[in-house]
Amino acid sequence: MIPFIKKLSSKRLAILVPIPLFLLLWEIVSRVGLYNAALFPPPSRALLALIEMLKEGTLLSDAFISVKRVSIGFCLGSFAGISIGTLTGRSKFFGITLGQLIQLFRPIPVIAFVSLTIIFFGLGEFSKYFLITWGVFFPVWLNTDTGISRVESSYLRAAQSLGANTRRLLTEVIIPAALPYIAAGMRIGIAVAYICLIVAEMTGASEGLGYRIEITRLVFRIDKMIGILVVLGVLGALSDGAFVWFRNKLLPWHKWI
Amino acid sequence: MKRKIWIGITIVVVVVIMLVATALMNGCAKQPSPKKLDLVLAVNVTTYSAPVYIALAKGFWEEEGLKITRKDFAAGRFCLDAILGGKADFGTVAEAPMVFVGLTGQKALIIATMASGDNEMKVIARKDHGIVSPLDIKGKKVAALVSTVSEFFLYLFLNEHGMTMSNINLVNLKPAEMPNALINGDIDAFAVWEPFVYNAGKVLNEKATVLSSKGLYDIPFNIVIPEELAQKYPETIKSILRGLVKAEQFIGTNRKEALEIISKEVGLSTDVLEGLAKDIKFELMLNNSTIDLMEREAKWAIEAGYAPKDAKIPDYRSLFYTKALKSLNPKAVTIE
């Protein structure tokens, strides 16, 4: 084996090699000319396209508006999911009635709601927020409901015997005990939010990363499209990382798997 | 551990090679046969698709021995996707999407322009949103379908009145979604072909106004095929064109019945259609002016950032297949 590789530790090699190797192979395959370079651009062209969009100013403004939509939709969806999940997890009556209703809607993909949303709420920002909120709601609701209904009864007993009333029981025991579940649901919600964002921006938008993907598709600017996909991937990873960081800061007591 | 990494790397290499191989095989596997009779037609809703509707309704292609499976799309741009993707054998596409085919080095061929005219595209706006004359459109939300004649027409309209695309807020929409969006007030105006402008105007009445005027943009609406069809089945192409010739003759001679057929397809009354149709020339041709137009559109596409800055305007002649139409009617072809 080549001597300098021997010097690198195996772990470092495992981290450092795959992505550059993948990019290199992609670059080579794309440049050999078997394919139409416009439709299968090498990564170097995608990078140039990114720089081009950065210069045009569209990349930052698109990313900004998309992140804004994701943030608002994520917050609204999480809020709705946590509140309703607490209700359905806590009350048998709502657990059955509302729970059934929600389960009915849960399997329907967001894409199926795009046209309906446009008819109900038009093409404005509200439709985008609604679709993202809608998507984020389900995983957060499901996890909250599970977490709340699975709070160990011994915690409730301990708190009651120390004088907690119904309200304090909820705020001091039930919700904190369910927080690891809720956080897990919200983490899924982040990924879902980005999917819904793209779906929401595909029609009737005039800015945003999803809009830009659609436009670049229509004019066959696959290099720009790949650039935007990379930006989306990075944004998604950053959001997830930030969430995990905050989660660990806010719930230091829980041992995350 | 180190061995595992090399296994991992090998897997990556193998996967890439396999991807390349499957793509190559896809390109070569198909077996040619003397004449292709089963065809998939990609069509989009517009009055310009009239010859296609007539040929289908009157069985003109069946007379040629062709069996047609029809697929509907929201715009010619999406018919083009079907053609490029091998999902359709011919389809209705205006010249604008073909501009991008040339710019990106892809291949699809125009076999004939079947309809043309300069009064099909319009800009319609909401008067009650404060738009009564073209200049009022500044800063407003205007819908168009990017990369199609819809967007290029909007560009021409703005230019005509001393504006650019940056003066408006462009909303990308499919034509069928535009009337509703305007009626709901989500957008202030849109630019597209018929029947969508008429439909929106009918509902909005005096709340809406058509801002554009006739003559701004003479659109050649075409039949486009995948390159493969031209290479392997030139006879089939002739059959397609013969069916269209019959359809266009039918439009000329059986005006009333033709309008009724079109009426069912586009959802406009025959009276309204009569008004529109008098501005449309239904005649198979391949005109040099189309190439001039496409070159102009290519410049626009490059300026708009739709094509790379260093992109060269391609030789659009190579996107035309003239042989078939020439053999049917040499006078109809002015492209060498």
Add this chain to the structure above:
Amino acid sequence: MDLKEKYKMKGDSVVIPKISVRNLTVIYRGNHDTPAVQDFSFNVPAGGFTSLLGTSGCGKSTIINAIAGFVPPTKGQVLMDGNPIMGPGPDRVVVFQDYVLFPWKTVLGNVEFGPRMSGKSKNDCENIAKEYIELVGLRGYEHKYPGELSGGMAQRVGLARALASEETGVILMDEPFGSLDAQTRLIMQELLLKIWEDLHKTIVFVTHDVDEAILLAEEIIIMTASPGRVKKVIDVPMSRPRSYRDIASAEYIQIKGEVLTLIREETLKIMNVSSLVKK
């Protein structure tokens, strides 16, 4: 109502017992044939220390839960200061075998839980909590989470949390030292004895450990195996303060002998080992 049964006579005055369990029968839902506890009666005077001793599954926890208000009596009554118990409340706190500390709260947060629920000011809560954390010897651990504590430390927090609920007159302890190792358990027992002697709380203490019962309690109620009934009440007149050294005293050995015999009978009953019964 029969006054003599309702009130325990002490000297000349009529004293209402702190806790009075009267003919308690508990049958769990879906288990209609076999009661967990049957016709169970006993009293605990204010400041008393009563131990419930029995084999596992005989209904000890059920009795504690009935007094705590977690489980309603199927028949009979549970009274506190002469009033029927309607549900859980801060006048009777529970120390659980598996601690049941709130893992999302720090040691301080756990201990100040009771005072906070009673509406004390933030400052008072913290002061009270710190006092009891100090009492159980956990100063410096205020900001640790339960997940970071050993079993012995966790149960000291459990004890401090119960004590910090200062209005509490009664502490119900359900095998509180059951999951601790022998050494730690001994220390905890001594700590509990000291606290009980200093703070004059009424304690009902469930255990299946004979030594623990004798060392701690004033009165031991030996229970029959399932369903739980009172088999015998044994006074433990050993002098106070007690310590682990007392296990060598003659008095202790005599009581232990008696208790062991009674418990053995019950254990053999449930284990069905007839060959050993004769001996």
